[in-house]
Amino acid sequence: MTLLEYLAEKAGLYGSLETRTSEIAEFLKTSQQTVSRKLIEFEKQGLIVREITGRGVTLRFADAGRKLLEGKFQLLSSVFKGGAAVSGKLTTGLGEGAYYVDQEGYQKQFLSKLGFKAYPGTLNLSIEESEFAKVIGREKVIIEGFDGKERSFGGLTCYKALLNKQEVAIAVPDRTAHSGDTLEIIAPVNLRKKFTLSDGDGVEVNPL
Amino acid sequence: MTLLEYLAEKAGLYGSLETRTSEIAEFLKTSQQTVSRKLIEFEKQGLIVREITGRGVTLRFADAGRKLLEGKFQLLSSVFKGGAAVSGKLTTGLGEGAYYVDQEGYQKQFLSKLGFKAYPGTLNLSIEESEFAKVIGREKVIIEGFDGKERSFGGLTCYKALLNKQEVAIAVPDRTAHSGDTLEIIAPVNLRKKFTLSDGDGVEVNPL
DNA sequence: ATTACTAGGTTCCGAGTAA
DNA sequence: TTTACTCGGAACCTAGTAA
Numbered sequence: 001m002t003l004l005e006y007l008a009e010k011a012g013l014y015g016s017l018e019t020r021t022s023e024i025a026e027f028l029k030t031s032q033q034t035v036s037r038k039l040i041e042f043e044k045q046g047l048i049v050r051e052i053t054g055r056g057v058t059l060r061f062a063d064a065g066r067k068l069l070e071g072k073f074q075l076l077s078s079v080f081k082g083g084a085a086v087s088g089k090l091t092t093g094l095g096e097g098a099y100y101v102d103q104e105g106y107q108k109q110f111l112s113k114l115g116f117k118a119y120p121g122t123l124n125l126s127i128e129e130s131e132f133a134k135v136i137g138r139e140k141v142i143i144e145g146f147d148g149k150e151r152s153f154g155g156l157t158c159y160k161a162l163l164n165k166q167e168v169a170i171a172v173p174d175r176t177a178h179s180g181d182t183l184e185i186i187a188p189v190n191l192r193k194k195f196t197l198s199d200g201d202g203v204e205v206n207p208l
Numbered sequence: 209m210t211l212l213e214y215l216a217e218k219a220g221l222y223g224s225l226e227t228r229t230s231e232i233a234e235f236l237k238t239s240q241q242t243v244s245r246k247l248i249e250f251e252k253q254g255l256i257v258r259e260i261t262g263r264g265v266t267l268r269f270a271d272a273g274r275k276l277l278e279g280k281f282q283l284l285s286s287v288f289k290g291g292a293a294v295s296g297k298l299t300t301g302l303g304e305g306a307y308y309v310d311q312e313g314y315q316k317q318f319l320s321k322l323g324f325k326a327y328p329g330t331l332n333l334s335i336e337e338s339e340f341a342k343v344i345g346r347e348k349v350i351i352e353g354f355d356g357k358e359r360s361f362g363g364l365t366c367y368k369a370l371l372n373k374q375e376v377a378i379a380v381p382d383r384t385a386h387s388g389d390t391l392e393i394i395a396p397v398n399l400r401k402k403f404t405l406s407d408g409d410g411v412e413v414n415p416l
Numbered sequence: 417a418t419t420a421c422t423a424g425g426t427t428c429c430g431a432g433t434a435a
Numbered sequence: 436t437t438t439a440c441t442c443g444g445a446a447c448c449t450a451g452t453a454a
Binding site for chain 3: 020021022032033036037039040052053054055056057
């Protein structure tokens, strides 16, 4: 983490942070002197406003500093969210999909966190690994793992999405070493039936 | 712009970039040697994968590199999306708050899982029900229920948060049919005293 | 207590050039 | 053409300490 990122996290864009240079230094694992020098430098560059109080420094971003952060944010946004739709081909599911999805431990969370109870079955989408980037970085919906009668079920990270205007969710099991080339889609309805899909069909999903 | 940001923009998270070190150097206004040296260093750190072709280098991110970018993106997201502060009004507590909170069975877990022993008393925040969404989905801290001498105490789901920079936790009792329009805040200090709060005061809580 | 200057040590950079 | 090593100089860091 850089000094500016630290300030962004602690003070926010428009807030202020009252602290000591030694405290920042400890967190960033550098010296008090380096923090002091860098803050002076940032102030010279017009990135931050610095105020020395008797008991430390009070820091806030200046316009140029906010601009700089915004630039980095926009770049990363386009990297993580660029080109919305993820396209893939429908493949045969794992077979066990229905069994997993319909576990009460999952369904209760689907309802409260995603807003729907899932049709028992997943749509498996074979995608280019590079497409996966469009999913990560979106708002995550965390589905907790739980212990069933005979075995335990792992957690899922879900992402709300649309498929042909239908509300769905992309579900990524936490435990799999995220193969990266397959997406599992859950939905409140039977997607294969609703859209008469067959294996090999091209499908587009739009993360929200 | 840094070298990693350049790579992110040109190659994306999962794509690759075929170029020459001198070309990157020109863009970043540095020397070809520095780019070469830094790429080698990034590869040693497992951030990128580097391939020397006859006519230049082909670069792509490795897992650790993607993780690093994602971390920066999420930090900036929370900074720019206003941190999703939940605002509400202070209301009179249930009166019994102190009795519950100070149960040894809870306090031991508060200390180990939240990192503080709670001041005996809760702050009750009346919120718009829609604001509750900002809390759910965050990282949960599960506090188990237990049996006391005369009665049993139910489990809590807690969420770490900040209130005026003070570390606090939002505590949601598992059993209540969670009315949804009230938040209970616990903290290591007496929040009413520390911030001289009175009923009806507006208060902001920032889930972490 | 603080912040921040000085001075000396370490790291980093890039011109020249090998491979 | 490339990439990347060497090495001298520039930039950076921090211990000591002034303010």
